[in-house]
Amino acid sequence: MPALFKELATYASDNTDRNTYNIAYHTSYHKKESISHQKLDLLIKSLELSIGQPWVNDSEWDNIIPDIIALVDMMRKYSEHLVKSNTLMAAIHHNDDSARNSANNSHMFRVFGCKEDDLNDQYRELNDAILQHGFY
Template sequence: NKKAGWRGGIHQTLGKEFVERVANALWYIDPHLKLLQSRSCYMPALFKELATYASDNTDRNTYNIAYHTSHHKKESISHQRLDLLIKSLELSIVQPWVNDSEWDNIIPDIIALVDMMRKYSEHLIKSNTLMAAIHHNDDSAHNPANNSHMFRVFG
């Protein structure tokens, strides 16, 4: 519904690169959307309009169906990969064509996608730092005196 494009053959270079970067980001985060939503990281409106995400069938609200149906090791989402995808999208959204008025309806959602990915990446860094601190701490994370529950079982 939102019409935008490139002029003068740019669609073969910068345009193609931009679309690939957006697709790579969506493809990577797609299997992890429920996880991201649990951390208040929601898909921007533009992407919710895509046929798959707009579907009422929650079992099919994913583009990367192969991730869920194939028998391979499921890759956890990583802040390193998110950061690479964020940087690649940021390279595109600083291009001069972004300032053309026809992109006014699209670029804010791309920026929102970058912000969502950055928010979750920062959460991962914070969680990893906290877990590393707990792991390297001399004190036990669990104290049996405080965490044990005793129940009397009648036979």
């Protein structure tokens, strides 16, 4: 951990019993939250505003600023990916054409309940169809 973070009260202690970050990490429930394009854009703008502040010119920030700029770049690329994916999925959803290639569509087999003696006969059509394909 960079020395700059060690100066912050949250990360100051190496003792896991006293370090408030470790206490919160080990005792709380962590739920992975979905992030929207709008929220990601707000975070990007917030980081860009932060690195433009005068206090960033202090020498202790020299090691962190390039990483923050790289993070902003990654976030921007991910945000663009979200927009492209959403646009593509919306186009597929509202399209009348099948999203799948019709040659790859699945085959449905209806198998009625049967006695144990008739089991092989009931599943013969399904078994033959599976054996005809190289993958299933």
